Amino acid sequence: LLDRMNLYFQEIDRRLTEKSDDDRRLFGMGTTLTLAYSIGAHLFLIHVGDSRAYGRRGGELTQLTRDHTVAQALADAGQIKPEEVRTHARRNTLTNYLGGHHGKIRADVRWTRLEDGDRLLLCSDGLNNMVEDAAILQILNRRECAQATVEALLQAALDAGADDYVTVVVADYKIPPVVAARE
Numbered sequence: 722l723l724d725r726m727n728l729y730f731q732e733i734d735r736r737l738t739e740k741s742d743d744d745r746r747l748f749g750m751g752t753t754l755t756l757a758y759s760i761g762a763h764l765f766l767i768h769v770g771d772s773r774a775y776g777r778r779g780g781e782l783t784q785l786t787r788d789h790t791v792a793q794a795l796a797d798a799g800q801i802k803p804e805e806v807r808t809h810a811r812r813n814t815l816t817n818y819l820g821g822h823h824g825k826i827r828a829d830v831r832w833t834r835l836e837d838g839d840r841l842l843l844c845s846d847g848l849n850n851m852v853e854d855a856a857i858l859q860i861l862n863r864r865e866c867a868q869a870t871v872e873a874l875l876q877a878a879l880d881a882g883a884d885d886y887v888t889v890v891v892a893d894y895k896i897p898p899v900v901a902a903r904e
């Protein structure tokens with residue numbers, strides 16, 4: 722499955738590159754993509770760019786993907802402090818994205834186990850650039866349905882002056898307890 726997902730990302734990249742090469746008006750076209758695929762209690766994340774996946778478990782927020790930006794690379798190398806990434810001038814300069822690589826792209830692929838009550842958030846940088854993680858967590862912790870949570874997150878980004886597209890997906894997981902098989 723993981724190899725197949727990487728192949729899908731390579732094909733998307735190849736097609737975007739071809740389209741850009743064929744039509745000079747589209748030169749430099751590219752995109753980010755963060756995909757979640759769940760099977761029972763298994764969650765697979767496939768990621769390229771600076772859109773993000775977050776997990777909320779037990780009232781805590783965890784960023785499940787790593788941004789592919791110059792600012793994040795600088796933080797990873799110890800050149801800037803992690804808290805400086807959010808405001809760094811190169812926070813939106815992508816180091817990995819779909820388009821322009823002729824299919825030679827490598828997506829980050831991650832597997833994790835879901836637990837009952839987990840909440841997953843997929844979002845574009847239009848949300849996390851405008852709304853602090855603490856405020857995102859506060860909205861995710863409300864006892865609202867996924868649709869109401871999406872609307873609240875979108876409104877928070879708009880209230881903060883969103884100047885980019887804001888994409889938000891929220892999924893709630895109910896995972897039944899594992900029952901041991903009888904002999």
